[in-house]
Amino acid sequence: MSSIATWSSYLLTVIIFPPLCLGVVRKTKARLQNRVGPAVWQPFFDLHRLTKKRETLSDTMCGVFRLSTVVGLSTTFALAWFIPWVPIKPWSPHADIFTVIYLFALERFFTLLGAMDSGSAFGAFGASRDVTLNLLVEPALCLALVSLSIIANSTDLGAIFSFSHFSTVSLVWFCAGTSIFLTSLAELGRMPVDDPTTHLELTMIHEAMTLEASARNLFLLEFTRMLKLTLFLALSAQCYLRIWAGFATLAPFQQELLVLIGVLLMAIFVGILESLVVKLQWRKVPEFVAYIVTVSLISVFVAMAGNTSL
């Protein structure tokens, strides 16, 4: 494929897809509540609106706050660059799984700094809850990725999610996909861990950190979050697609199409899940995370048993 086509396809997915995903989640939730709900492209209008607003900054803020939102989005774009989340990418650098995990951590670190810089009590306890949650969830994500790297015999994500080869171990892909999906729910402050639609500051985890952001800062934070959601959903969608061994034999544009459809289906699934489950009490969240870690562990064990070279 020509490089111009590759570039434009990649840029379109990375810009268009994140807001669309969120729009699909919201639309699904609205339909399940018997509401018409906003159109799926409403997030684009929301983002556009944010760019035109005047920003309000708290008196206690120093430059860290604005820096944090910029760093957050840049890091996430870098991740979108590294991670093989769509088959058609203009450039696929060597992406060690630990580099990726640390880039996620870097993004989070700056979001936390920004939250604490705002000087409000909500930002600080939101940050505290977010750190606690991520501390719990991180092992699950690491283990899921490690299980994949065991069957791929490589820690390079590019090689793990290489779109051309593979005798595959279906159960590992299934478990890893599930684990990445559930991790993304916890990591991105979605149900059952956090309610993204709540207006109650005291119950918020992720939202509490963004309360002081407005206008362009909020735009950056929102887009970062949408992009992260899309990355996670794309990774888990790929894992599920790989259960079907024939996936590797398809042409790249067919794979691309399947992955994107997969992401939208996952977004619908997130919407359904969020309408059915009840938000967990904060003390019960570790139990939920324990399930994710268990799935990851199963994935690792099956991978070790399945990998004959170990």
Added chain:
Amino acid sequence: MRLKELTVLDIDRAAMLQERLHQPGTRLGLITSIDGAQLITLILHTVSGEAELWHTPLQSNRYQSLTPHIAQAHWQERSVWDMFGLFPVGHPRLKHNLLHQAFRESFFPLVPGALEDSAFPHRSHTPMKVSGSGIYEVPVGPIHAGIIEPGHFRFSCLGEVVYNLEIRLGYLHRGVEKRIVETPLSKQRFIAEAVASDSAVAYALAHATAIEDLCDIEVPDRALYLRSLALEVERVAMHISDLGGLAGDIGYLGVAATLSRLRGVALQMGELICGSRLMRGFVCPGGVLLDPDNHLLQLQTLTAQLQNKILSPLNALLSNQVAIDRLDKIGRVSRRLAADFGLTGPTARASDLVYDVRQHFPHGIYPQVSLAVNSESGGDVLSRTKVRIAEVKSSLNIIQSFIDSMPAGSVFRNLPRDLPANSFGIGVVESHRGELIHMACTDEFGKLKRYAIKDASVNNWTALAIAVRSNLLADFPLCNKSFALSYGGHDL
């Protein structure tokens, strides 16, 4: 209501009240004053359906506080201090309830002739400090994220656990009690029902009952039935709304959406009764304003539909194990504390205190119509939810039976032109929040000289402060919602 008036000296007051409250079925109703020269204590007897009114003449502006002996007096004594400048000696924690910095320290609005401009005011306010390493404070409000009323909450937390909650209200103080006294009798009901518009019927009914009690007149039976009908419709609508809010707070969005839609159906029932969804301007002293005769059949159909439709969201809420886990054992109020602090309404019934004004005191067609009281023993958010659910169901049943047994006749009776001199009128009503007390008092010319209101929330606000202790900060909104407290009804 049969009222026994006594004169009780300040020095005997605490001991006598303690002795009274030891008798079963005795409740402390209202503590207030008429013009700052005396204290008025209203005691309700639920067994006999009577009330006692104690006059305590005061020589100075100081009196012995009841709070050290009778905990539930603490809140009302603060309000009396704010409004009349009567200082309760021995009150363990006296602070301003209603008036804030905008008023001078010597400003007592209900003392006759007190209203004047207050320039350069400053009132101090010292929230309770919890000290210790790692304790931090989270201030919330008075302006909140949702469209709700203003109130300031200050949490002292260690980590995620709340150690103390300091509630500061009064942001909605509008001077309702004084304004009612200044208004002609025929227009008072509009102010009375606007105090807390989500319980417009309960407020209008309490006002009407108090004025009718003052004039000692009987209202036609059909009017009594219609009043109770409106009261129950209001209860159904508000309970559905509260339950929907609760479901929304735990993120059970499907149930929340369905319940907020069904609240609309309940409000539609109100519209059928009187043409106003919140039933403003329906109940008036002397009866009700119009007879919804043509709509009763339609109302019956709508009630049956609601009875049918409400089951599935309510069952979904109570059959979801995660939802139950989420609500269980959160925000507990023990039976003892509930009794000590005189809690009322669904809050009290969830803590196993079987008290429902509808069983004891005349308002609407109650207590002639028998009624089962729904109570639970857990005292937590789940119990309060269950009590509300049971009340929605039982109220819908009562509505049906009211429509079936509605007597014919007129719905209004004229009041005498003049109110009797030197008398008291009491109206006690079970609003959807619980016991609502209105008291009207006339001077020697038959002119209203004092109108006092006590919302169910006055006592129940304390329950919220108790309930959130050693709970998670993140559970506060859930606790708060489960009490469904009124800011406007408290602040007056």
